[in-house]
Amino acid sequence: MSSFSTPTVQVFHTVAELRHWRASQSAQNKTIGFVPTMGALHAGHLTLISSAQKATNTVVVSIFVNPAQFAPHEDLDQYPRTLAQDIAKLPANTVVFAPSVAEMYPRGITTERSKQQGTFIEVLGLSEMQEGGSRPNFFRGVATVVSKLFHIVGPTVAFFGQKDVQQCCVIRAMAEDLHFPVDVRVVPTVRDSVDGLALSSRNVYLTEEQRRRAPAFYRGLCAARSMCLDAGVGGREELLAAVRAEAEREGLDVEYISLSSPRDLSELQEIGSDGAILSGAWRMGTTRLIDNILIGFEF
Numbered sequence: 001m002s003s004f005s006t007p008t009v010q011v012f013h014t015v016a017e018l019r020h021w022r023a024s025q026s027a028q029n030k031t032i033g034f035v036p037t038m039g040a041l042h043a044g045h046l047t048l049i050s051s052a053q054k055a056t057n058t059v060v061v062s063i064f065v066n067p068a069q070f071a072p073h074e075d076l077d078q079y080p081r082t083l084a085q086d087i088a089k090l091p092a093n094t095v096v097f098a099p100s101v102a103e104m105y106p107r108g109i110t111t112e113r114s115k116q117q118g119t120f121i122e123v124l125g126l127s128e129m130q131e132g133g134s135r136p137n138f139f140r141g142v143a144t145v146v147s148k149l150f151h152i153v154g155p156t157v158a159f160f161g162q163k164d165v166q167q168c169c170v171i172r173a174m175a176e177d178l179h180f181p182v183d184v185r186v187v188p189t190v191r192d193s194v195d196g197l198a199l200s201s202r203n204v205y206l207t208e209e210q211r212r213r214a215p216a217f218y219r220g221l222c223a224a225r226s227m228c229l230d231a232g233v234g235g236r237e238e239l240l241a242a243v244r245a246e247a248e249r250e251g252l253d254v255e256y257i258s259l260s261s262p263r264d265l266s267e268l269q270e271i272g273s274d275g276a277i278l279s280g281a282w283r284m285g286t287t288r289l290i291d292n293i294l295i296g297f298e299f
């Protein structure tokens with residue numbers, strides 16, 4: 001156990017320690033709720049944890065900044081690492097798994113894909129969609145680390161945020177394909193109560209002026225949803241144009257906007273009977289943010 005543990009929050013750093021604890025839970029027939037995170041905890045993470053507390057006996061939160069999901073030019077080194085403060089925010093009786101990089105990647109890990117060695121999980125057909133197009137290592141790195149974590153933690157139910165909606169689709173497919181006996185649940189995005197910006201660990205990178213402009217993308221998503229629900233507009237070009245217009249009014253540098261199928265993330269020309277995910281990414285200086293809304297379906 002770590003020196004960071006508090007009387008009510010146990011922290012484990014090794015697979016062996018976590019497995020030992022997990023065996024004691026199995027012996028007591030306890031259900032385990034699991035919330036994987038990269039730390040820098042905010043109210044979005046705490047909502048996932050409280051959903052897990054309501055649904056299961058014991059909650060495990062992993063805190064691990066996963067190098068495999070970053071590309072060499074991305075913000076792996078800069079990503080906030082605030083373990084002691086994170087632990088202080090957790091409710092009583094939470095169990096934390098905060099492994100080192102060497103513990104999770106016994107053969108080592110580099111963000112340079114051509115030099116990587118060892119075992120990786122890739123959900124072909126989904127890994128290259130939307131975020132995968134912009135972040136070449138992202139979905140492969142996420143599927144790999146989440147399958148390792150599922151294998152180590154053995155959760156009954158795992159909780160992910162809708163803010164990373166495409167990630168949720170990839171993880172559900174991975175869990176189904178690999179027959180993990182885990183129920184993957186998606187929790188709605190927690191937003192700033194005043195301007196609707198999705199809470200994200202990367203919001204700390206924004207200057208005051210960028211933070212003021214950032215909610216324009218969400219306003220665009222809401223405008224598109226209103227066009228769809230109030231005026232029956234379901235065509236791709238009109239919906240994407242509505243998002244782009246709001247975003248560009250505040251000078252956001254839009255990377256992509258996507259209208260995709262919740263089934264397989266394929267791009268849609270028109271919203272069909274399965275509904276659609278309207279999602280996108282934009283840049284403000286060196287910071288890259290994402291957001292989405294669901295139209296005509298719920299997870």
Ligand SMILES: Nc1ncnc2c1ncn2[C@@H]1O[C@H](COP(=O)(O)OP(=O)(O)OP(=O)(O)O)[C@@H](O)[C@H]1O
Pocket residue numbers: 036037038039044045047048159160161162163164187188189190191198199200201202203
């Ligand atoms: N605003 C939010 N509402 C609900 N869930 C969220 C929110 N932000 C993050 N999550 C979820 O918390 C889990 C851990 O996410 P992570 O630690 O990467 O935080 P993050 O705020 O998404 O950080 P990043 O800036 O890296 O995207 C993921 O399942 C993610 O979707």
Ligand SMILES: CC(C)(CO)[C@@H](O)C(=O)[O-]
Pocket residue numbers: 036037038064066069142145146164167
């Ligand atoms: C699921 C995850 C913890 C895997 O590193 C990460 O992608 C995240 O925080 O969303």
Ligand code: BAL
Pocket residue numbers: 038069164
């Ligand atoms: N919240 C997803 C983790 C990432 O952006 O790398």
